[in-house]
Amino acid sequence: MNLTAESHRVPLSDGNSIPLLGLGTYADPQKTPKGTCLESVKIAIDAGYRHIDGAFVYYNEHEVGQAIREKIAEGRIKREDIFYCGKLWNTCHPPELVRPTLEKTLKILQLDYVDLYIIELPMAFKPGEAIYPKDENGKFIYHETDLCATWEVECHPYFTQPKLLEFCRQHDIVIVGYSPLGTSRDETWVNVSSPPLLKDPVLNAIGKKYNKTAAQVALRFSIQRGVVVIPKSFNPQRIRENFQIFDFSLTEKEMKEIEALNKNVRYVELLMWRDHPEYPFNDEY
Ligand code: A2P
Numbered sequence: 001m002n003l004t005a006e007s008h009r010v011p012l013s014d015g016n017s018i019p020l021l022g023l024g025t026y027a028d029p030q031k032t033p034k035g036t037c038l039e040s041v042k043i044a045i046d047a048g049y050r051h052i053d054g055a056f057v058y059y060n061e062h063e064v065g066q067a068i069r070e071k072i073a074e075g076r077i078k079r080e081d082i083f084y085c086g087k088l089w090n091t092c093h094p095p096e097l098v099r100p101t102l103e104k105t106l107k108i109l110q111l112d113y114v115d116l117y118i119i120e121l122p123m124a125f126k127p128g129e130a131i132y133p134k135d136e137n138g139k140f141i142y143h144e145t146d147l148c149a150t151w152e153v154e155c156h157p158y159f160t161q162p163k164l165l166e167f168c169r170q171h172d173i174v175i176v177g178y179s180p181l182g183t184s185r186d187e188t189w190v191n192v193s194s195p196p197l198l199k200d201p202v203l204n205a206i207g208k209k210y211n212k213t214a215a216q217v218a219l220r221f222s223i224q225r226g227v228v229v230i231p232k233s234f235n236p237q238r239i240r241e242n243f244q245i246f247d248f249s250l251t252e253k254e255m256k257e258i259e260a261l262n263k264n265v266r267y268v269e270l271l272m273w274r275d276h277p278e279y280p281f282n283d284e285y
């Protein structure tokens with residue numbers, strides 16, 4: 001596949017296509033000034049990103065929608081140039097809530113459609129106003145759910161998921177890998193005992209050869225495997241840096257070297273919900 005900044009989409013079986021590189025937009029709402037997400041998405045679109053990954057539960061989806069609409073109004077893009085992925089939150093899993101929840105998201109975005117709508121996590125919480133419902137003892141209130149599939153998978157050089165990737169290839173399923181840079185290492189939800197991905201000597205050494213950073217090597221590795229990546233950055237320089245991955249390619253030997261870094265390290269373990277009956281990370285895949 002010849003990947004370029006203008007053309008790095010992979011086809012989907014419904015006739016649509018998804019850009020291999022997207023901008024992740026989750027940042028701790030308590031620590032992120034209002035408007036940061038708006039500016040970051042606009043910078044990303046100017047830099048060439050055409051895939052934006054967001055969610056209702058990130059509390060900034062209105063800013064994502066505003067950025068896309070402003071760029072459309074400026075004439076820089078058309079709506080159909082953008083691939084937007086939204087997510088159904090845990091409290092809205094009952095089938096009758098799915099459509100109204102999606103409609104709420106469209107209202108927040110002020111867009112007519114999303115390109116992809118996925119189940120944020122396969123673990124349902126009690127439906128209602130509370131986003132993180134808890135009982136009087138502070139325990140999360142779960143909800144029974146009937147889940148067929150979940151489509152999001154952590155994927156990066158320390159968690160290369162060879163078995164899942166092979167299964168998805170056989171069945172023509174495109175994987176979107178979250179945390180492709182090894183997360184923000186926020187200890188409230190990340191397993192920080194695992195070594196930081198971007199400090200890896202092999203990624204840095206390969207980067208040196210191409211005058212690229214470890215982050216760019218990690219992202220290039222994923223897209224060369226056909227895994228869609230959604231690195232989050234709200235830093236203008238790093239947003240642009242993460243898009244500069246179409247002017248070099250990794251050799252087969254380097255791809256193998258990076259694959260060999262796999263440590264089966266899952267950064268996003270969500271241990272606070274490990275007693276949920278649908279907790280997904282005990283399964284082999
Ligand atoms: P920032 O928003 O300040 O750039 P992931 O996508 O794996 O969850 O990683 C996101 C984290 O990595 C964020 O903390 C983000 O911070 C940081 N990050 C994004 N791009 C880069 C980069 N090119 N080099 C180093 N850190 C990066």
